[in-house]
Amino acid sequence: MTILTKTLGGAAILSALGLATLTTPPTRDAKAQNAATAPELVGKRWFNTPQNQPLTLAARRGKVTVVEFWTFGCSNCRANLPAYARWQKKFAAQDVAIIGVHTPETDYERDPKNVEKFLREQNITYPVVTDESGQNWRRWNQQYWPTVYLIDKVGRVRHQHIGELQGEEASVTKYIETLVKEPAPTAKSPNRRTKVSKITKTDAEWKAELSPAAYNVLRQKGTERPYSNDAKNPQHGVYTCAGCGQELFASDAKFDSGTGWPSFYQPIEADAVEEEVDGKFFMKRTEILCARCEGHLGHVFNDGPAPTGLRYCMNGVALKFEAKE
Numbered sequence: 001m002t003i004l005t006k007t008l009g010g011a012a013i014l015s016a017l018g019l020a021t022l023t024t025p026p027t028r029d030a031k032a033q034n035a036a037t038a039p040e041l042v043g044k045r046w047f048n049t050p051q052n053q054p055l056t057l058a059a060r061r062g063k064v065t066v067v068e069f070w071t072f073g074c075s076n077c078r079a080n081l082p083a084y085a086r087w088q089k090k091f092a093a094q095d096v097a098i099i100g101v102h103t104p105e106t107d108y109e110r111d112p113k114n115v116e117k118f119l120r121e122q123n124i125t126y127p128v129v130t131d132e133s134g135q136n137w138r139r140w141n142q143q144y145w146p147t148v149y150l151i152d153k154v155g156r157v158r159h160q161h162i163g164e165l166q167g168e169e170a171s172v173t174k175y176i177e178t179l180v181k182e183p184a185p186t187a188k189s190p191n192r193r194t195k196v197s198k199i200t201k202t203d204a205e206w207k208a209e210l211s212p213a214a215y216n217v218l219r220q221k222g223t224e225r226p227y228s229n230d231a232k233n234p235q236h237g238v239y240t241c242a243g244c245g246q247e248l249f250a251s252d253a254k255f256d257s258g259t260g261w262p263s264f265y266q267p268i269e270a271d272a273v274e275e276e277v278d279g280k281f282f283m284k285r286t287e288i289l290c291a292r293c294e295g296h297l298g299h300v301f302n303d304g305p306a307p308t309g310l311r312y313c314m315n316g317v318a319l320k321f322e323a324k325e
């Protein structure tokens with residue numbers, strides 16, 4: 001493990017790592033458009049969330065998030081804790097979330113009981129996910145404890161700070177303030193990420209390759225009968241689009257809504273699906289489309305469970321289940 005002392009300035013390290021692009025001040029210019037999408041957080045053991053349910057960055061869409069990698073045995077990580085607590089308090093009204101990713105170095109740090117004890121003793125109340133196997137660490141190409149990332153409302157990494165914040169807390173705080181002031185994205189906003197590359201086919205092609213039931217839902221916005229395709233899958237896995245194979249929902253986000261349609265509280269990534277308002281006046285609903293093939297999947301409603309409060313009500317025939325891990 002590389003412990004950074006405060007004699008190493010964040011900027012110097014960044015340029016040494018060739019990460020200088022991440023120091024670009026927050027603006028809505030081309031550079032911001034090209035900022036990297038933050039990898040989704042994974043891991044099942046969470047502290048300080050409702051019922052210890054996992055949080056995802058996808059569910060944070062429209063809000064600013066601070067992600068900090070740390071481990072409680074690292075003195076440089078501990079030195080940053082008061083700053084995180086100050087941000088938590090300062091930006092509470094703007095719904096900025098601090099999320100700690102606890103990637104341990106030693107077996108003692110790996111024991112979740114010790115993490116929990118440390119959180120309690122230090123009165124840390126923001127969400128923390130344990131990263132025992134270093135899965136998040138690898139997904140984020142992480143190298144140093146501690147590292148702080150600022151994620152904008154569209155889910156992009158807009159700033160990275162490596163090492164202790166001492167002396168630079170004010171400038172990072174300014175970044176957060178700037179990101180908070182940016183407009184929240186709407187479904188068709190130009191700020192929208194374009195990671196998903198579209199596929200288009202003719203109606204005849206879709207008709208030839210989809211089952212009649214899948215064609216009716218995906219291409220003609222039909223609705224299947226309830227209880228026709230809501231199988232309970234005991235395994236962990238991913239629900240993909242029956243039209244194009246794009247990953248749409250993780251099985252962990254599936255819940256029993258009692259409607260007879262497969263229901264999820266969030267998509268696997270914010271940009272896996274697209275939203276479109278359909279209907280008029282009282283009948284307005286938000287339609288959910290596959291972001292890749294623009295196939296109709298279902299609708300989203302605001303009567304879902306924690307942590308998002310959303311219910312993605314899907315047609316099972318538009319989804320395929322793939323068991324994973």
Ligand SMILES: [Zn+2]
Nearest residue numbers: 241244290293
């Ligand atoms: Zn699709």
